[in-house]
Amino acid sequence: METNDRGGVLGVLLAQGRGRPRWGSGSDYLVCDVERACVAAYDGMGGWQMDEAQRLYHAERCRVPEALVSCRRNGLALEDAYRVQWCGVALRVREGARVLGHKVGLTSQAMQHQVGIDTPDSGILLDYMVVAPGEALRAAELLSPRIEAEIAFRLGRDLCGADVVEDAARGAVAEVFLALEVIDSRFHLEGITLADSVADNAGCARFVLGDAVPMPSWDLRAERLIVCSGVTPVAVGEGRDVFGDPIRSIVWLARRLADFGAGLKAGDVVLAGAVHESIPVPAGKTVSVSSPRLPPVNLHVA
Numbered sequence: 001m002e003t004n005d006r007g008g009v010l011g012v013l014l015a016q017g018r019g020r021p022r023w024g025s026g027s028d029y030l031v032c033d034v035e036r037a038c039v040a041a042y043d044g045m046g047g048w049q050m051d052e053a054q055r056l057y058h059a060e061r062c063r064v065p066e067a068l069v070s071c072r073r074n075g076l077a078l079e080d081a082y083r084v085q086w087c088g089v090a091l092r093v094r095e096g097a098r099v100l101g102h103k104v105g106l107t108s109q110a111m112q113h114q115v116g117i118d119t120p121d122s123g124i125l126l127d128y129m130v131v132a133p134g135e136a137l138r139a140a141e142l143l144s145p146r147i148e149a150e151i152a153f154r155l156g157r158d159l160c161g162a163d164v165v166e167d168a169a170r171g172a173v174a175e176v177f178l179a180l181e182v183i184d185s186r187f188h189l190e191g192i193t194l195a196d197s198v199a200d201n202a203g204c205a206r207f208v209l210g211d212a213v214p215m216p217s218w219d220l221r222a223e224r225l226i227v228c229s230g231v232t233p234v235a236v237g238e239g240r241d242v243f244g245d246p247i248r249s250i251v252w253l254a255r256r257l258a259d260f261g262a263g264l265k266a267g268d269v270v271l272a273g274a275v276h277e278s279i280p281v282p283a284g285k286t287v288s289v290s291s292p293r294l295p296p297v298n299l300h301v302a
Contacts, residue, residue, distance in 0.1 A: 048073075049080065053087035056200055059186035063143050068187050068196045081198035082260070088201060089124050098127040100269050101154075103181065104249040105202040106194075107273030108241045111148075114277045117194050120243075122253055123202030125269060131182075131208040136302035137281070142184045142205055145281045147299070148274035149227045149289035151220060151239055151246045152179040152209060155270070159254050160263020169250040172264070175212035178225065178294045180287060181271055182206035183278060207271060210289075210297040221245050223291045225275050229282045237275025246272040 052069050059066045069084065070076050089099070106112050106120045131137055139145055156174025184205035187196060197203065221240035226233055239246045249272035250264070257263050264270070281287075281301050290296040 049083045050087045052084045056186045069199045070193045076195040081195035084199040100125045103271040110277045121202045123204040136300045145184045146278035148181045148278045150179045152177040153270045155268045157266045162258040164254040173215045178210040178297045180299045211295040230285045235276040241275040242273045
């Protein structure tokens with residue numbers, strides 16, 4: 001898979017520069033290199049954000065769920081939750097992980113109803129999350145995995161700014177895929193809030209992409225996705241179930257990143273969000289998603 005280790009929020013985490021790392025809004029952003037990323041989290045943001053990121057990192061590695069951040073941090077602000085998320089990314093980048101792009105979550109009514117959260121969020125896709133074609137998902141590596149079918153994009157050029165509109169987002173897309181995303185939670189889920197989801201990197205765990213097609217002229221809103229477990233259909237949804245049009249996920253994401261002085265970069269992969277409620281991971285079966293005009297995706301669960 002083509003990657004871009006300078007894409008997306010690495011503009012926040014890993015931009016080359018001088019001076020004390022700092023957080024801000026608008027044009028202010030965290031400036032640090034790879035070696036300074038975690039130091040910046042302690043020094044520029046305060047130690048507690050890194051403490052929470054390390055808790056989640058430990059939960060992921062040891063497969064032991066943590067109590068919700070919001071239970072320990074009453075009134076946890078969304079901006080602080082994103083700081084926790086990016087501290088966690090900084091830990092993994094320091095160990096050699098590379099950023100491939102982003103996911104936008106909770107973009108459909110089905111997912112919002114299932115989780116009980118009515119506001120979208122976003123997470124960061126890292127290279128170790130990729131399940132290559134022909135590889136099996138090792139579900140035992142995860143805590144409580146579930147699967148979602150989505151439309152995904154790869155950008156052909158940079159896209160940034162608080163005033164990004166749909167035409168600009170559509171023009172920035174080079175390729176479109178079907179995707180299966182495996183979400184997971186490093187938390188005990190009862191009582192989860194939007195801030196908890198954000199801190200937990202929006203549930204990013206694994207993903208697999210189908211073959212790419214150039215950004216089409218036909219309407220992705222009408223693309224009907226059918227999800228099967230083995231040969232049995234288990235979920236269905238359409239592109240329009242995501243924000244009314246999946247391209248709006250890119251618009252939302254670009255505007256959200258602009259709040260932190262970041263943006264999308266050429267080469268970034270963006271998962272637009274599930275078109276249906278997430279489904280349990282079926283042990284020993286193959287999950288697939290197909291649609292009329294996009295190549296199918298299969299994921300075998302070991």
